[in-house]
Amino acid sequence: MSAHPRGAVAAREVQELDLRGVACPLNWVRTRLALESMPVGGRLVVLLDPGEPLESVSRSAREDGHEVELDGDLVRILRR
Amino acid sequence: MTLSDPELIRYSRQLVMSEWSGAAQESLRSASVMVIGAGALGCPAATYLAAAGVGRIGVIDDDEVELSNLHRQPLHLTPDIGARKADNAAVKLGFLNPEVVIEPFPARLEPANAEALLAGANVVVDCSDSFATRYLVNDTCCALGIALVEAGVLGLSGLVMSIRPGESACYRCAFPIEPEPGSVPTCREAGVLGAIGGIIGSFQALEAIKLLTGVGEPLLDRILQLDGAASAPLAISTRRRQDCPACGEAAGPPAGARAVEEAV
Numbered sequence: 001m002s003a004h005p006r007g008a009v010a011a012r013e014v015q016e017l018d019l020r021g022v023a024c025p026l027n028w029v030r031t032r033l034a035l036e037s038m039p040v041g042g043r044l045v046v047l048l049d050p051g052e053p054l055e056s057v058s059r060s061a062r063e064d065g066h067e068v069e070l071d072g073d074l075v076r077i078l079r080r
Numbered sequence: 081m082t083l084s085d086p087e088l089i090r091y092s093r094q095l096v097m098s099e100w101s102g103a104a105q106e107s108l109r110s111a112s113v114m115v116i117g118a119g120a121l122g123c124p125a126a127t128y129l130a131a132a133g134v135g136r137i138g139v140i141d142d143d144e145v146e147l148s149n150l151h152r153q154p155l156h157l158t159p160d161i162g163a164r165k166a167d168n169a170a171v172k173l174g175f176l177n178p179e180v181v182i183e184p185f186p187a188r189l190e191p192a193n194a195e196a197l198l199a200g201a202n203v204v205v206d207c208s209d210s211f212a213t214r215y216l217v218n219d220t221c222c223a224l225g226i227a228l229v230e231a232g233v234l235g236l237s238g239l240v241m242s243i244r245p246g247e248s249a250c251y252r253c254a255f256p257i258e259p260e261p262g263s264v265p266t267c268r269e270a271g272v273l274g275a276i277g278g279i280i281g282s283f284q285a286l287e288a289i290k291l292l293t294g295v296g297e298p299l300l301d302r303i304l305q306l307d308g309a310a311s312a313p314l315a316i317s318t319r320r321r322q323d324c325p326a327c328g329e330a331a332g333p334p335a336g337a338r339a340v341e342e343a344v
Contacts, residue, residue, distance in 0.1 A: 025092050025093070025096045026088060026089060026092055028096055029088050029092045029095045029096060030088065032095065032096070032101075032102070033083070033088075033095075033102040036101055036102050036103065037102075060096070063098065064098065
């Protein structure tokens with residue numbers, strides 16, 4: 001039986017967001033709202049088009065204080 | 081309550097601001113704001129409130145559009161001359177943002193109807209053009225416990241202040257002596273440049289948005305005065321007066337607080 005408090009379980013959850021074909025800045029708007037709805041420590045994986053979308057979403061996420069890792073056409077974000 | 085795709089696109093340039101959030105946008109959408117007057121201040125104030133996504137905006141004005149209004153009231157266009165300002169403003173604001181509800185009230189705010197018209201608003205934006213109305217709006221908002229943005233313009237100058245009744249100075253705290261009728265020149269007598277109304281009315285929208293969302297620092301206990309001729313802004317400190325007949329101890333707690341006390 002799990003003894004984890006709900007927050008700890010939720011923080012481990014990984015959410016995915018497929019934003020291929022979504023232009024700037026709407027891709028960042030959707031990413032930002034998804035992060036806002038997640039607990040601190042939650043992980044979000046965002047699929048983006050290469051070039052400006054990938055660059056600007058990862059830069060914006062970093063500027064908002066999250067931990068960001070680029071992995072091909074994926075951006076892995078740890079919510080802070 | 082989630083934002084629809086068209087809303088995300090419509091508000092995307094404010095949703096990406098670092099100071100903003102989905103929660104801020106949703107708090108605007110669930111808000112109700114009353115704009116008193118659809119003139120030099122009310123046109124820009126209501127325009128930016130509707131554009132930003134305030135869910136329900138009431139516009140109170142009993143005047144009709146005249147040719148001499150057009151230089152400073154940009155919701156009213158030449159073909160609108162003769163239309164009721166409240167109705168015309170509601171039509172134009174509805175074109176601007178059909179996602180929000182605009183309610184026109186073609187009435188004059190008076191002691192007999194003030195409480196009924198303003199009750200239920202989260203913020204009142206006073207864009208009226210007379211001292212009598214300004215003090216009535218202030219006193220009504222203090223009695224009902226509604227946050228208020230006060231402003232005025234004349235010539236090339238204007239001022240604006242925000243009020244949280246019971247927490248910050250009200251209009252009567254800042255200006256305790258009501259001017260005698262006729263002692264201060266009106267816009268009709270002294271004139272006003274449209275652009276100063278645009279600046280101060282837009283500032284009122286900014287203040288209302290800050291009060292509704294908690295983003296930024298509203299002008300509480302401060303009056304922003306702008307001398308447009310010299311391009312010189314000046315922030316003046318003010319504070320509550322305990323003996324204020326509108327918001328002081330003698331006036332009693334606001335209606336909202338009274339209701340809570342009665343419920344307990």
